[in-house]
Amino acid sequence: MSDSKISSSPHWRPATRLLHAGLERTEYGETSEALFLTSGFVYDNAEQAAKTFTGEVSHYQYSRFANPTVAALERRLADLEGAEACVATSTGMGAVSAALLSHVKAGDRVVASRALFGSCHWIVANLLPQYGVETVFVDGGDLAAWDDAFSKPTAAVLLESPSNPMLDVLDLAAIAERAHKAGALVIVDNVFASPLYQKPLELGADVVVYSCTKHIDGQGRVLGGAVLGKEDWIKDTLQPFVRNTGNALSPFNAWVMLKGMETLALRVDAMTRNAAAVADYLASAPCIVSVRYPDRKDHPQYDLAQRQMSAGGTMVAFEVAGGQAGAFAFMNALRLIAISNNLGDARSLVTHPATTTHMKIGAEERAKLGISDGAIRFSVGLEDSADLIDDLARGVAALAKG
Numbered sequence: 001m002s003d004s005k006i007s008s009s010p011h012w013r014p015a016t017r018l019l020h021a022g023l024e025r026t027e028y029g030e031t032s033e034a035l036f037l038t039s040g041f042v043y044d045n046a047e048q049a050a051k052t053f054t055g056e057v058s059h060y061q062y063s064r065f066a067n068p069t070v071a072a073l074e075r076r077l078a079d080l081e082g083a084e085a086c087v088a089t090s091t092g093m094g095a096v097s098a099a100l101l102s103h104v105k106a107g108d109r110v111v112a113s114r115a116l117f118g119s120c121h122w123i124v125a126n127l128l129p130q131y132g133v134e135t136v137f138v139d140g141g142d143l144a145a146w147d148d149a150f151s152k153p154t155a156a157v158l159l160e161s162p163s164n165p166m167l168d169v170l171d172l173a174a175i176a177e178r179a180h181k182a183g184a185l186v187i188v189d190n191v192f193a194s195p196l197y198q199k200p201l202e203l204g205a206d207v208v209v210y211s212c213t214k215h216i217d218g219q220g221r222v223l224g225g226a227v228l229g230k231e232d233w234i235k236d237t238l239q240p241f242v243r244n245t246g247n248a249l250s251p252f253n254a255w256v257m258l259k260g261m262e263t264l265a266l267r268v269d270a271m272t273r274n275a276a277a278v279a280d281y282l283a284s285a286p287c288i289v290s291v292r293y294p295d296r297k298d299h300p301q302y303d304l305a306q307r308q309m310s311a312g313g314t315m316v317a318f319e320v321a322g323g324q325a326g327a328f329a330f331m332n333a334l335r336l337i338a339i340s341n342n343l344g345d346a347r348s349l350v351t352h353p354a355t356t357t358h359m360k361i362g363a364e365e366r367a368k369l370g371i372s373d374g375a376i377r378f379s380v381g382l383e384d385s386a387d388l389i390d391d392l393a394r395g396v397a398a399l400a401k402g
C-alpha cells in the first residue's frame with residue numbers, strides 16, 4: 001500500500017486521470033487493474049495481525065473495511081473530482097443514506113430541495129423523521145425559501161442539480177453559501193451532471209455523492225455508489241459508518257467501474273452531443289408541448305446552467321400532448337429506445353416518471369415538481385443520433401394519430 005506505487009499527477013487532465021489515476025500495479029506488472037475478488041487477507045504472523053488492528057501497520061484486513069480494487073476506484077474517483085477522499089458504497093442510495101445518516105443525530109434539522117431522486121426523497125421525508133430528525137423541503141429555485149429554511153441551525157442539506165426528472169438547475173454556490181451560515185454540511189447528488197460537467201466542491205459543496213450505477217459503469221451492468229469530501233469528515237464520520245453498517249462495494253463491481261471510467265469521457269461527451277441533437281429535434285416536432293435540456297436557450301435556468309455546468313449532459317425531459325395516454329402511445333411506438341427507469345446507460349432509455357420513478361410521491365407533490373402526466377424522461381445513449389431521431393419520429397407519429 002505504499003503511496004509511491006500509486007499512479008497520479010496533479011497535472012493530468014480529466015481524460016488521462018480516467019485511465020491512469022489511482023492504479024496500484026502489483027509485482028506482476030499487469031496492464032489493466034487487478035481484480036482482488038477476496039473477502040479476507042492473511043498476515044505473515046500474529047504480530048502483524050495485532051499491529052494491523054492497532055493501526056501501527058498498514059495492511060488490508062477484510063473487504064468490508066477496504067479492498068485493493070475498491071481502493072483503486074476510490075482513488076480514481078477522488079482524483080477526477082478533486083476531492084481529498086472517497087468512500088465507495090454498494091449503491092448510489094448507499095452513498096446518499098450513509099452521507100446523511102453518518103452525519104445527523106436525533107434533534108438535528110435537515111433541509112433538502114424538493115426535486116430529488118425518488119429514494120432520496122423517501123429518506124428525507126420518511127426515514128430521517130423516524131430517527132427524530134426534523135426535515136424541510138424547499139423549492140430549489142427560490143432563494144428566499146432557502147433563506148427561510150436556514151433561519152434555524154441546520155445539520156445538513158441535500159441537493160440535486162440538474163434534478164431528476166425535470167432537469168431543474170439549482171444555484172449551488174448561492175445555496176451552499178446560505179447553508180454554511182446555518183452550519184450545514186452541503187451534500188450534492190451530482191449524478192445527472194456526471195463528474196465531468198459539474199464540480200460541486202468548487203461551487204462550495206462539502207460532499208458529493210454519486211450513483212456509479214449510472215454514467216460511471218455506464219453500460220447497465222452493476223450497482224455502486226461513492227461519497228467524496230474532505231479527508232477528516234470521510235475518515236472520522238463517514239468511513240466508520242460505512243464499515244460498520246456493511247455498505248461495502250463489491251470488488252467485482254469496483255473493477256467493472258474502473259473499466260467504465262476508462263471510457264467515461266468518450267461516452268458522456270458522445271451521449272451529450274446526441275442529447276443536444278434529440279432535444280433540438282423534439283423542440284421542433286409537432287405534438288411535443290415542451291422540452292427541457294440545460295444547454296438549450298429555452299431552459300428556465302439556461303444562464304445558470306451555462307455558468308455552473310460545462311455541458312448540458314445526457315438527460316432530456318419533454319412533455320407530449322395528450323397526458324398519460326399520449327406519453328404511453330409515444331413510448332409504445334418506439335422500437336430502438338427501450339422503456340427502462342435506469343439512466344446513464346450506453347443504450348437510450350425512456351421512462352414515464354408519473355407512473356414509475358415518481359409514482360409514490362403522489363399527484364400533489366408531482367404537480368409541485370412540474371412532473372406532468374405527459375412528461376417523459378429520456379436518458380440519451382450512444383446510438384447514432386439519426387437513428388434516435390427516426391425512432392422518436394415514430395413516437396411523434398403515434399401522437400399525431402391519437
Ligand SMILES: *Cc1c(COP(=O)(O)O)cnc(C)c1O
Binds near residue numbers: 210213
Ligand atoms: C440512480 C440515482 C440514485 C440512486 O442510485 P442507485 O445506484 O440506484 O442506488 C440517486 N440519485 C440519483 C440522482 C440517481 O439518478
